[in-house]
Amino acid sequence: MDDQHDGRKERATRRRSHRRTEILTASRKVFSDKGYHASSVADIIAEARIARGTFYLYFPSKRALFEELLEEMIAQIAGAVHRISTDGGVDSALDQLSGIVRRVIDILETNRHLTIILLREAVGLDADFDLKLNAFYSRMSDLIDGALTLGQSMGLVRDCDTRLASYCVLGSLKEVMLQRLTGAGHEVDAGELARGILDFNLRGLLKPTP
Amino acid sequence: MDDQHDGRKERATRRRSHRRTEILTASRKVFSDKGYHASSVADIIAEARIARGTFYLYFPSKRALFEELLEEMIAQIAGAVHRISTDGGVDSALDQLSGIVRRVIDILETNRHLTIILLREAVGLDADFDLKLNAFYSRMSDLIDGALTLGQSMGLVRDCDTRLASYCVLGSLKEVMLQRLTGAGHEVDAGELARGILDFNLRGLLKPTP
Amino acid sequence: MDDQHDGRKERATRRRSHRRTEILTASRKVFSDKGYHASSVADIIAEARIARGTFYLYFPSKRALFEELLEEMIAQIAGAVHRISTDGGVDSALDQLSGIVRRVIDILETNRHLTIILLREAVGLDADFDLKLNAFYSRMSDLIDGALTLGQSMGLVRDCDTRLASYCVLGSLKEVMLQRLTGAGHEVDAGELARGILDFNLRGLLKPTP
Amino acid sequence: MDDQHDGRKERATRRRSHRRTEILTASRKVFSDKGYHASSVADIIAEARIARGTFYLYFPSKRALFEELLEEMIAQIAGAVHRISTDGGVDSALDQLSGIVRRVIDILETNRHLTIILLREAVGLDADFDLKLNAFYSRMSDLIDGALTLGQSMGLVRDCDTRLASYCVLGSLKEVMLQRLTGAGHEVDAGELARGILDFNLRGLLKPTP
DNA sequence: CATGAATGAGTCTTCATTCAT
DNA sequence: TATGAATGAAGACTCATTCAT
Numbered sequence: 019m020d021d022q023h024d025g026r027k028e029r030a031t032r033r034r035s036h037r038r039t040e041i042l043t044a045s046r047k048v049f050s051d052k053g054y055h056a057s058s059v060a061d062i063i064a065e066a067r068i069a070r071g072t073f074y075l076y077f078p079s080k081r082a083l084f085e086e087l088l089e090e091m092i093a094q095i096a097g098a099v100h101r102i103s104t105d106g107g108v109d110s111a112l113d114q115l116s117g118i119v120r121r122v123i124d125i126l127e128t129n130r131h132l133t134i135i136l137l138r139e140a141v142g143l144d145a146d147f148d149l150k151l152n153a154f155y156s157r158m159s160d161l162i163d164g165a166l167t168l169g170q171s172m173g174l175v176r177d178c179d180t181r182l183a184s185y186c187v188l189g190s191l192k193e194v195m196l197q198r199l200t201g202a203g204h205e206v207d208a209g210e211l212a213r214g215i216l217d218f219n220l221r222g223l224l225k226p227t228p
Numbered sequence: 229m230d231d232q233h234d235g236r237k238e239r240a241t242r243r244r245s246h247r248r249t250e251i252l253t254a255s256r257k258v259f260s261d262k263g264y265h266a267s268s269v270a271d272i273i274a275e276a277r278i279a280r281g282t283f284y285l286y287f288p289s290k291r292a293l294f295e296e297l298l299e300e301m302i303a304q305i306a307g308a309v310h311r312i313s314t315d316g317g318v319d320s321a322l323d324q325l326s327g328i329v330r331r332v333i334d335i336l337e338t339n340r341h342l343t344i345i346l347l348r349e350a351v352g353l354d355a356d357f358d359l360k361l362n363a364f365y366s367r368m369s370d371l372i373d374g375a376l377t378l379g380q381s382m383g384l385v386r387d388c389d390t391r392l393a394s395y396c397v398l399g400s401l402k403e404v405m406l407q408r409l410t411g412a413g414h415e416v417d418a419g420e421l422a423r424g425i426l427d428f429n430l431r432g433l434l435k436p437t438p
Numbered sequence: 439m440d441d442q443h444d445g446r447k448e449r450a451t452r453r454r455s456h457r458r459t460e461i462l463t464a465s466r467k468v469f470s471d472k473g474y475h476a477s478s479v480a481d482i483i484a485e486a487r488i489a490r491g492t493f494y495l496y497f498p499s500k501r502a503l504f505e506e507l508l509e510e511m512i513a514q515i516a517g518a519v520h521r522i523s524t525d526g527g528v529d530s531a532l533d534q535l536s537g538i539v540r541r542v543i544d545i546l547e548t549n550r551h552l553t554i555i556l557l558r559e560a561v562g563l564d565a566d567f568d569l570k571l572n573a574f575y576s577r578m579s580d581l582i583d584g585a586l587t588l589g590q591s592m593g594l595v596r597d598c599d600t601r602l603a604s605y606c607v608l609g610s611l612k613e614v615m616l617q618r619l620t621g622a623g624h625e626v627d628a629g630e631l632a633r634g635i636l637d638f639n640l641r642g643l644l645k646p647t648p
Numbered sequence: 649m650d651d652q653h654d655g656r657k658e659r660a661t662r663r664r665s666h667r668r669t670e671i672l673t674a675s676r677k678v679f680s681d682k683g684y685h686a687s688s689v690a691d692i693i694a695e696a697r698i699a700r701g702t703f704y705l706y707f708p709s710k711r712a713l714f715e716e717l718l719e720e721m722i723a724q725i726a727g728a729v730h731r732i733s734t735d736g737g738v739d740s741a742l743d744q745l746s747g748i749v750r751r752v753i754d755i756l757e758t759n760r761h762l763t764i765i766l767l768r769e770a771v772g773l774d775a776d777f778d779l780k781l782n783a784f785y786s787r788m789s790d791l792i793d794g795a796l797t798l799g800q801s802m803g804l805v806r807d808c809d810t811r812l813a814s815y816c817v818l819g820s821l822k823e824v825m826l827q828r829l830t831g832a833g834h835e836v837d838a839g840e841l842a843r844g845i846l847d848f849n850l851r852g853l854l855k856p857t858p
Numbered sequence: 859c860a861t862g863a864a865t866g867a868g869t870c871t872t873c874a875t876t877c878a879t
Numbered sequence: 880t881a882t883g884a885a886t887g888a889a890g891a892c893t894c895a896t897t898c899a900t
Contacts, residue, residue, distance in 0.1 A: 490892085
């Protein structure tokens with residue numbers, strides 16, 4: 019009887035979790051199509067084909083749902099980016115870097131809707147929200163900054179303002195991805211794109227003077 | 229008597245235009261503090277210390293006011309950026325580039341509020357608006373793209389995907405300025421900042437291998 | 439379980455339709471008391487004892503509600519008036535006429551509020567509205583005109599400008615009903631009233647000269 | 649010096665009165681074009697080509713202006729309608745009646761704008777206003793009623809409910825004029841129209857049975 | 859759990875009227 | 880007198896959230 023009960027409970031939990039996921043998926047689509055402000059709860063429940071009340075059974079508010087959506091994405095990206103190990107020498111370091119960029123691009127690509135939100139809409143809700151976003155971007159640029167400083171100590175990265183440079187790197191990645199995701203088609207292969215971005219950031223625009 | 233009349237009229241016009249400016253200034257502040265959506269007309273008239281009706285005496289709607297604010301800024305920036313002339317050789321070209329970056333930074337700095345709005349909030353109001361913004365950013369990246377292509381034909385810029393590179397350049401500038409304007413203080417001198425950004429974009433991160 | 443579900447749904451629908459009716463009734467009263475313009479949505483929801491939002495759950499706008507109110511009444515009246523059949527000879531024709539007048543009066547009486555609105559307030563909202571009203575009154579006078587022409591061909595109605603006469607008939611009915619409905623009490627019996635109006639229109643004021 | 653002063657004063661008064669008239673004329677046009685509610689003070693001052701403040705120099709409020717407009721018209725009509733003298737016998741009485749109808753029609757025609765307002769728009773402003781209108785229409789139907797009673801005592805008017813009949817007469821006149829004034833063109837001659845209306849009201853629709 | 863009717867605070871916008879010049 | 884900028888009360892409508900069934 020306990021077993022049966024557990025089974026029921028489990029099934030119920032699974033169902034519950036399933037509903038949640040459905041709502042998350044629906045709202046992802048709605049939010050990235052129309053933006054946060056233009057998306058109403060009515061839009062979301064229509065997309066998810068549930069009743070108004072049901073929505074509030076799974077999320078305390080529209081804002082909380084949006085927050086969860088963003089945090090999920092932030093967590094994914096953060097998970098893909100980690101410190102570069104210097105144990106393997108220069109080539110290994112560059113390979114790791116390349117891998118990170120590639121992984122980040124992949125995550126952004128597979129979360130097209132969310133990424134667009136993250137890149138342009140997730141601002142201006144309230145101070146609380148902005149803080150969270152700033153914290154995320156700070157963390158990202160800190161990681162880049164750390165990598166650059168490390169690179170300098172390895173004699174790999176040239177002498178420059180690493181903080182400024184980290185913003186440049188972050189900005190170039192954001193802009194390229196925004197253009198790619200909002201633009202018509204993804205013409206270029208993701209690997210090639212990663213190489214291109216890396217290439218730009220590492221070598222700059224100028225032809226090296228012999 | 230005509231003189232008197234003219235004087236009156238003129239003064240009235242000046243006062244009128246002054247009020248308009250006051251409202252623009254107030255709304256600039258409000259919008260960049262709270263974002264477009266979180267700013268109500270009530271906030272704006274409170275900041276401008278005018279009555280509700282007065283607002284609509286000068287602007288047909290909240291949206292129209294915002295539009296004017298953005299277009300003003302877009303026009304300023306666009307005015308500061310122009311094609312680079314190749315008549316003066318390499319050094320001249322680089323100088324012109326440096327001048328443009330410097331000018332743009334100056335404009336953004338002196339329009340701190342508006343810039344913040346332009347860089348993050350001006351999205352998601354409606355399709356019409358997004359189109360305008362996209363058009364602006366497209367124009368900017370087109371200009372950069374053109375400059376890069378020109379640079380290539382002059383043997384100055386190395387072989388690369390100029391479109392991709394133009395997004396990178398645009399993105400790095402946007403991100404650096406956003407950090408600078410939203411961040412606590414403007415520690416670094418604007419000239420140095422311009423040099424830093426240019427340096428990053430031109431030479432990249434890597435130490436040149438001899 | 440399906441039964442239960444159906445039952446619920448059905449009850450909900452009935453409740454829903456009931457609310458709608460309540461709002462219609464309340465607004466009928468408010469509109470005919472204060473007129474369209476002087477009636478605010480606040481008045482209507484106060485009379486109906488519902489919340490602001492509830493109103494817009496059932497009607498898209500104040501104007502749409504008013505439109506529905508009028509169209510309902512127009513439909514009722516139009517339904518009571520139809521062409522007179524000549525199959526039964528003169529007496530039958532006069533009986534039919536008498537029946538129509540009687541039915542119209544009854545409808546107007548049982549829709550006191552709406553009638554008052556129709557007779558005096560339903561004008562000047564916008565061109566669209568005026569067109570609808572004009573169309574209705576045109577239809578009415580066309581029907582009367584047709585009946586008079588028919589009467590002439592039957593040798594029943596004397597030679598006169600039927601168009602002009604149809605307006606006179608329409609006008610006398612409108613005015614009498616307006617006085618009756620806005621006046622203090624309905625002293626006279628409806629049947630007697632119908633006879634009186636008919637009598638006036640058929641025989642005129644003058645004592646027949648022998 | 650007194651003379652001069654008086655002259656000035658007089659001229660000023662004349663000018664003042666002239667301005668008033670201009671505003672009245674302008675508002676007459678505006679009101680009858682768009683109706684009371686759809687006409688804003690802005691419309692009126694635009695039509696009169698005066699400043700906002702000037703309007704309130706001559707009229708305390710929009711409503712008061714409208715009231716004056718209507719009262720002026722009411723006075724005119726009331727002035728055209730007076731008790732019928734019985735001194736001259738039957739023919740004279742009918743002639744007088746005919747004259748009244750003719751005069752009323754003429755007044756209404758020459759005040760087309762105002763008449764339209766009076767006939768349909770002048771309702772629903774507030775209770776005060778409605779009272780005034782009711783009083784006017786009551787007076788009109790009282791006059792008719794009186795005439796009918798007199799006619800009965802002269803053996804001219806047949807036995808009928810004179811109150812009811814007076815409403816019928818009033819209504820037929822109102823409706824015919826409304827159609828005429830709002831309709832496309834004034835095809836029929838005013839004299840003929842007067843005869844037609846009178847004919848309808850006096851003899852009714854039916855062909856007299858021999 | 860699910861539903862959807864009900865709520866009401868909040869938003870933009872209009873416009874008759876006032877008042878300093 | 881004449882002007883027109885300024886006012887603010889009032890109105891229509893939206894939408895996130897609640898709650899009885």
